[in-house]
Amino acid sequence: MTKLIAEIDTYLKRLFPICRSITGNGNRETLRILQEIVPLTIHEVPSGTQVYDWVVPDEWNIFDAWIATPDGHRIVDFRQCNLHVVSYSEPIRTMLNWDDLQPHLHIHPKLPDAIPYRTSYYKRDWGFCVTHSQYNELKQFKGPFDVVIDSTLAPGSLTYGELLLPGKSKQEILISTYICHPSMANDNLSGMVMTAFLARFIQRLKGRHWSYRIVFVPETIGAITYCAINETFMKEIDIGLVITTVGGPGKIGYKKSWNPKHPINRIIEEIFNEAGIDFVTYPFDIHGSDERQYSSQAFRINCATICKDRYYEYMEYHSSFDNLAFVTSKQIAQVYELYKRLIVKIEKRRIYRNRIFHCEVMLSRHGLYPANGGVQRPVMSGKSELDLILWLLFLCDGRKSLEDIIYEVDENMDVAELSSIASLLAEKNILEPV
Ligand code: ZN
Numbered sequence: 537m538t539k540l541i542a543e544i545d546t547y548l549k550r551l552f553p554i555c556r557s558i559t560g561n562g563n564r565e566t567l568r569i570l571q572e573i574v575p576l577t578i579h580e581v582p583s584g585t586q587v588y589d590w591v592v593p594d595e596w597n598i599f600d601a602w603i604a605t606p607d608g609h610r611i612v613d614f615r616q617c618n619l620h621v622v623s624y625s626e627p628i629r630t631m632l633n634w635d636d637l638q639p640h641l642h643i644h645p646k647l648p649d650a651i652p653y654r655t656s657y658y659k660r661d662w663g664f665c666v667t668h669s670q671y672n673e674l675k676q677f678k679g680p681f682d683v684v685i686d687s688t689l690a691p692g693s694l695t696y697g698e699l700l701l702p703g704k705s706k707q708e709i710l711i712s713t714y715i716c717h718p719s720m721a722n723d724n725l726s727g728m729v730m731t732a733f734l735a736r737f738i739q740r741l742k743g744r745h746w747s748y749r750i751v752f753v754p755e756t757i758g759a760i761t762y763c764a765i766n767e768t769f770m771k772e773i774d775i776g777l778v779i780t781t782v783g784g785p786g787k788i789g790y791k792k793s794w795n796p797k798h799p800i801n802r803i804i805e806e807i808f809n810e811a812g813i814d815f816v817t818y819p820f821d822i823h824g825s826d827e828r829q830y831s832s833q834a835f836r837i838n839c840a841t842i843c844k845d846r847y848y849e850y851m852e853y854h855s856s857f858d859n860l861a862f863v864t865s866k867q868i869a870q871v872y873e874l875y876k877r878l879i880v881k882i883e884k885r886r887i888y889r890n891r892i893f894h895c896e897v898m899l900s901r902h903g904l905y906p907a908n909g910g911v912q913r914p915v916m917s918g919k920s921e922l923d924l925i926l927w928l929l930f931l932c933d934g935r936k937s938l939e940d941i942i943y944e945v946d947e948n949m950d951v952a953e954l955s956s957i958a959s960l961l962a963e964k965n966i967l968e969p970v
Contacts, residue, residue, distance in 0.1 A: 540733065540872070544865035547573070547729045548721065552860055555618040558657055558716045558754040559583075559595040559694045566715055566728070567697040567752060573732040574739060576697035576752065579765075583691040587764035590757060593657060595692025596624050603637070603664060603674065604682040611673055611681075612664050618718045619856050622663035623655040627687045633679035640664060643671050644855055651856035653720060657757075660689075694761055697752035699735050703744040707970050708769065709882060710776035710837060711735070712762075712826050716754035721863035723847050723854065726783030728752060730872050734779070737876055745883050749773070759826035763835060770830070774935050775800050775882065776839035778827045782871040783863035784845020789816030791824060791846070793838035794831040799885075799940040800840045807877045818846065842878070844871050887970040888958055889934035897929055902964050919946065924957045932958070934970045 551569060556562040567578050585592040601614035601621045614620050622642065640663040644652040648668035656663065662685055666674070674681070697715070713731040717724050735750045749769065753762050763770050776793075788808070792801045796819070808815045822828065825847070827839035844867055852858040890897075899905035904925055919927075931941045938958060942949045961967040 541865045541869050544729055544733065544868050544872075547732070548725060548860060548863070548865060548868075551725055551729065552719055552721060553618075555598060555718045556716055557596050557623045557655075557718065558757050559593065559692060560597045562718070563695045563715055563754065567695065570697065570728065570732045570752065574699055574735040574750075576699050579696050579698060580693040581696070581761050581765070582693050585694075585761070587757075587761045590760050592694045592757065592761060594689050595694075596687060596689050598625075598685070598687040601625075601664075601685040601687070602682070604684075605677065606631075606680060606682060608682075611677070612666055612670055617651055617856055619651045619653050619665055619720070621685060621687075622661070622665060623653075623718065624657045624689065625662035625685045625687055626660050626689050628662050628683060628685045630683050631680045632683050633681070634675060634677075637674065637679065637681055637683060641666055641671060641674070643668055647851065647855055647857060649857075650852070653718070653854040653856075694754065694758060696754070696758050696762060699739075699748075699750040701735075701738055701744065701748040701750065703747045705746050705887075705970060707887070708747045708749045708773050710770070710773045710830065710839070711748060711750040711779065712759065712776065712830065712839075713752055713779040714755035714758065714826060715752050716758065719856070720854070720858040721860050722781045722784045722845055722850070722852070722858050724755075724780050726863050726868050727780040730782050730868050730875070731779045733872055734875050734879070738879060741879075741883065753826070755826060756829070759829040763829055767834075770835050770837070773830075773835070773837050776827065776830050776837040777875070777878075778825050778830070778839045778841045779875070780825050780841060781843045781845055781847045783865075783868040784850055785862065785864075785867060786845040786850060787816050788813050788842070788844050788871065788874070789818055789846055790843070791818040791827075791841040792820045793840045794820045794827070794836070795838055796820065798838040799937065799943070800838050802940075802943065803881050804840055804842060804878060807874055807881065811874065811877070813874075816846075823848075842871060842874055885937035885939060886955065886958070887934060887937045888928070888932040888962065888967040889970055890929050890932045890966065891968055892929075892966055893933075897966055899925065902966060904961075904964070919949065921957060924949075924954055925961065928954070928958055928961060928967065932967055
């Protein structure tokens with residue numbers, strides 16, 4: 537654990553200063569660094585590509601920016617903090633007085649000393665984010681100001697990372713995190729670093745049962761692009777984990793998947809309870825991260841998120857105060873441990889599909905129906921073998937695991953007993969393992 541904490545720490549420090557956005561060289565550099573942890577494949581999708589109702593935008597890159605007095609004193613300096621520039625600001629090089637500059641300035645409504653995080657991806661604009669004291673200094677000086685944003689906004693591509701880890705079963709689990717935020721530590725540097733280490737853990741899992749599709753995309757447009765390119769595969773997925781904000785000092789919590797009854801929610805709560813964690817539950821909501829895309833009507837993936845100081849919930853959110861003083865590698869490692877346990881539990885799930893799902897199976901034809909009726913063999917839970925056969929045939933839909941079926945039918949049922957009956961039905965070619 538100590539070694540892992542040190543490793544996480546190294547990557548947090550290396551990746552924090554990089555200026556990322558929904559496209560650009562900062563994202564490529566970030567993914568190349570994460571390739572040191574896991575062998576991600578880096579994909580490029582050209583600007584202008586239609587992805588459902590959206591279009592991949594022009595690529596944005598930034599080199600420098602400032603607001604300075606005519607003698608060159610920089611009052612606002614991109615080199616000090618990349619949050620000073622509104623993400624996707626178009627290039628500008630001009631002299632302005634206060635009245636013309638002021639509409640392009642943004643301050644944090646609640647934290648006077650923080651630099652807020654602002655973006656303008658789909659409306660061509662430019663702007664600076666400043667502290668209250670910088671704002672007042674500019675106002676007092678009145679101008680003229682030397683205003684420069686040395687950026688490019690031109691056709692290029694959107695970059696994302698992907699790791700496909702095949703298992704014995706072709707059924708995939710989706711793990712997704714986003715890479716589009718500049719220098720902020722909890723949202724979402726913590727998420728992408730932890731996801732890389734979780735991917736390494738899954739990669740090293742011996743005898744991996746499920747297949748894993750692990751993606752590092754810019755939020756929203758990246759997730760939409762990914763769904764459009766991988767539609768067939770994505771439509772087959774049942775479980776997803778959207779990893780974000782895992783490193784704050786506050787409480788651990790989880791956001792439920794769109795179907796609150798889906799087993800993923802129960803499994804997460806089981807893990808919290810086993811670890812003795814007092815957690816916060818966030819119900820599913822249409823706001824949030826990339827579960828908005830993955831759970832949309834066409835895909836309906838049940839995505840859950842375990843977090844520590846979830847987005848929206850902490851004062852430092854989307855500001856320069858969400859930094860490496862707020863987030864620590866130890867806090868991230870704590871959530872990593874929970875995700876790891878979740879993967880281990882998911883790995884243990886065994887899922888079957890009833891091949892004869894139109895109406896009831898004629899059990900006697902398969903030698904499964906007791907000739908004289910009544911109980912064949914009593915089982916621990918007090919249910920007969922016939923009961924268990926019928927429940928399995930009723931519930932094995934290729935999505936529910938045997939543990940989920942137990943949870944639905946009778947919590948006192950023995951999984952080994954149910955498993956032996958599932959094997960019997962699989963031998964008779966009525967159930968097939970997924
Ligand atoms: Zn965010």
